[in-house]
Amino acid sequence: MKILKVENLNKVYGKGESEVVALDNVSFEVEEGEFIAIIGPSGSGKSTLLHAIAGLERPTHGKVYFYDKNIYEMNKKELTILRRQKIGIIYQFYNLISTLNVEENILLPIELDKRKVDKKKLDEIIKFLNLENRRKHLPSEISGGQQQKVAIGRALMINPTIILADEPTGNLDTKSSNDIVQTLKKANKEYKQTIIMITHNLEIAKLADRIIQIEDGRILENL
Amino acid sequence: MKIEIKLTFNNIRKNIKRMIFTIISIILCTILIFTTILLISSVRNGITENIETEYNDYHFIIRDLDIDSFNKIKDKRYIDKIYIQEEEDDQLKKLEEPYTFDGINNINVYIKYKNVREVCKYSTDIIETLNLSKEELRYNQDKCEFNQKLLTVYGLIDVYINIDKYNAVARINYSYVIDILIIFILVAFSILFIIILYNSFLITINERKREYAILNSIGGTEGQILKMIFFEGIILGIIGMIIGGMFSIVATNVILNILNNILSDTGYNFRLIVDSKYLILSVCIILINIFESALIPSVKASTTSVMQGIKNNKEIKYKKRVTLLEKILPIEGKIAIKNIRRNRNKYRTITILLVVCMTSYIAISTYINYEKATSEIVNEYDVDAELRFEEPLDYKYILEDYKAKSGDKVEYMEYKITGLFFLVEPESVLITDILVTQYEDNKKSINMGVIGLDDKTYKNYIEKLNASYGDFIIYNNVSEINGDEQLTYTNFQAFKTQDNFKLSIVSEVWYDVVRYEIVDDEDLNGNFILTDELIEGYREIKTMYKHPTIFTNMDTYNKIEEKCEDYASKNKKAVSKFIINNSLNVKVKCGNIIEFSNYIKEIQDINEKKNIEIDAEYYTLENQEKIIYINIVQLILRIIIIAIVVIGSVSAINIINASLCERKQDFKILNSLGATKENINKTLIYECIYMFMKATIISIILSIPILYGIIKYMENIIVLNKLLIPYGSIFIFIMILLLISLSITILSTRAIEE
Incomplete structure (x- = not known):
């Protein structure tokens, strides 16, 4: 079942001489349960594409459909709530709230949505991420890899339609990177989680079901 | 709301230094506003209390009112209190029901209104109710009166009954001006408050921009972020207000003590008054200011682009122009x-x-x-005050008593003054026409003041001029005053300085032409010292009198007065005088004019009961x-x-x-x-x-x-x-x-x- 459709997405920064086309007529579709890797060199438009899909950056032209609904027809609040309920985002630099501990960071979107906390699910996710001994630790008290796992846990907690991961291993060493990718792979397999992951590392990209190659804002290949 | 509160408290705890600065800013601004309001209420109250103690708290007086008329007005809804006076010098009695007027036909009524600002409106209504006629108001000026001193405190200057328009009016109404001034001060302080606090919040929020962007990216709405910021503002605001409020009370007390020190001799004594109405007003103003200070930064924070906030980059505008300083x-x-x-x-x-x-x-x-x-x-005066006593009063005792009681330094000099007409011989000595009368026989007289100085002052004067005891010192100056609006004085000499001359006191008699009769041509036989220097204490002679003035000792002055009295009793008519002053005059220099004036007022009250008049002027x-x-x-x-x-x-x-x-x-x-x-x-x-x-x-x-x-x-x-x-x-x-x-x-x- 198609859950995401990107149609003729365009993003242009600047004007005149300093105009930069970050995305040039990008279109593709994502089926439920797919693990997609978007690969490309620096400045190819990968992150811009991901942000446009997440509703974090409005494209110049084009549409993004979640279950046949164009997200750019929603207002700011609806878009925010969509992210809260349907889209899990994992950033390169984790972007955890420094004053909340591991458990609180994972529960943050649930609490923002005023939903009742499913303690069982929380325990399950923490166990899944091997963070049982770090539940009450602050982000400053855990390693980079563990922080990224917390970010994954935050994304998984809301049962999202799709997880968007922007270079999740970009700031990690090889061992941690492998760990993170395996975690994402495991989430995709066990929870049937649809994942779009950006990476510049081909080896990591090969672990995905499909690779979309992007260069100069255009899709080159759909592998 | 739970997660917003948790995040708020976390944020506050995260950067204690920033929080402390923000609270300090709120405390200082609270002190500014709160202290201002406390001072206004305390000073206002103090002034009103002082005036009400001295001049009572009624606003309007109606005299000689019959009981029936009184009953028409006593229940008016705008009246707060009524005092009754049965006889003119009686104590005022507060009207309390039931009140019986046993055998009394007319009373003086003193009314205090509930709203002093409407004194004119209410008084007009009372006059209309009583149906007082314009003639009654015109010819009996004491019928209706206002407590001017008290009304002045409320900004109502010179309240009077306009008989033609048949209403009460205030010549100047400052009552709303004072309120507007207070509002202006509070607005100015509020603007300062908002600038300071806005800046403080802006810094705090800028430091958390990234965090707010992350929250937004994972589903925190603008509203939730705004709630967090406002909640933080309220917590810090309450802490700051409580501490600031306590410091304000201390600060107000200190300022009132300094004020009381400055005004120690005036009878004013301000004390701290915490009026609940003003308290609520201050709290409201402070809360509004906190809200406004937090509003713009929080809206900015909640509406910042997510990616810009997360990347935390600032746009740097490239300026090619390099300044001279650079x-x-x-x-x-x-x-x-x-x-x-x-x-x-x-x-x-x-x-x-x-x-x-x-x-x-x-x-x-x-x-x-x-x-x-x-x-x-x-x-115009080089003394602090002047007193005029009836002869039998021992003024020296009064002044020495003041000196002893107050410890103030006091100097005084007594004098007597009269204004007579002097025949000048030969008339060629006169070199002015101002205040000069020419008679039928071509002789001339001039108006001159005569001042009898006490011994000490007289001796000082003759010493100053190298004169001898018995000499007559003539302040040789006549003034011409020109102009209607802006007066200009031109001074001339009266007498030629080199020549000898004779002066005789004359009394003018009017027949078909002006004639004179010699009153005294003996007592002014002596040396005349012409001068344009005045002795200390008599500076006002320069500007207050147009005529020349003779200064002499008291003995000679008394002899002149005796001669005038002799002439009067012989001829059954008084000597022509243009200054008639039978009192003993005393010029006073003191250190503390306010204390001195208060003391003399007490003496005046005591002597008034004995029908002894003391006049006083405090320059x-x-x-x-x-x-x-x-x-x-x-x-x-x-x-x-x-x-x-x-x-x-x-x-x-x-x-x-x-x-x-x-x-x-x-x-x-x-x-x-x-x-x-x-x-x-x-x-x-x-x-x-x-x-x-x-x-x-x-x-x-x-x-x-x-x-x-x-x-x-x-x-x-x-x-x-x-x-x-x-x-x-x-x-x-x-x-x-x-x-x-x-x-x-x-x-x-x-x-x-x-």
């Missing part, structure tokens, strides 16, 4: 100026505060200088009150300046601290490229000096029209041939401000070391 300064100066221009908004608050401080001080200190000068204007009283007024104004304005400097310093520390935190990365890079601690410190000092110089230039420019306005206003009161701008003290103040600014900068650089 060309001539070393690298530290260049970096300093670039940083200030890049972060213009941040440093604007510091510049504004510096400008406000300097401009306020320049304007305030100049105004006070001019006010002081007006109080030192040479007035320097107005000046003394002016000095007190200046001291109070100075106190208030200095407090305002200190408050602005303190609040400004706290705000500046906060801004600089935040700026340094933000630039830590920059400093690390500079350090890695070889910049030492001294280089970085120099950069910050250049920033400080640049901002300060900019603020100084702006202040000077802003001060020019303000000073022009002050000087123009003061020219109505005093015309001077020099400017009274206190350049010295302004320079010192600016230097102190510069020192404070540099100290803040240097202390802040310690943070960089860490």
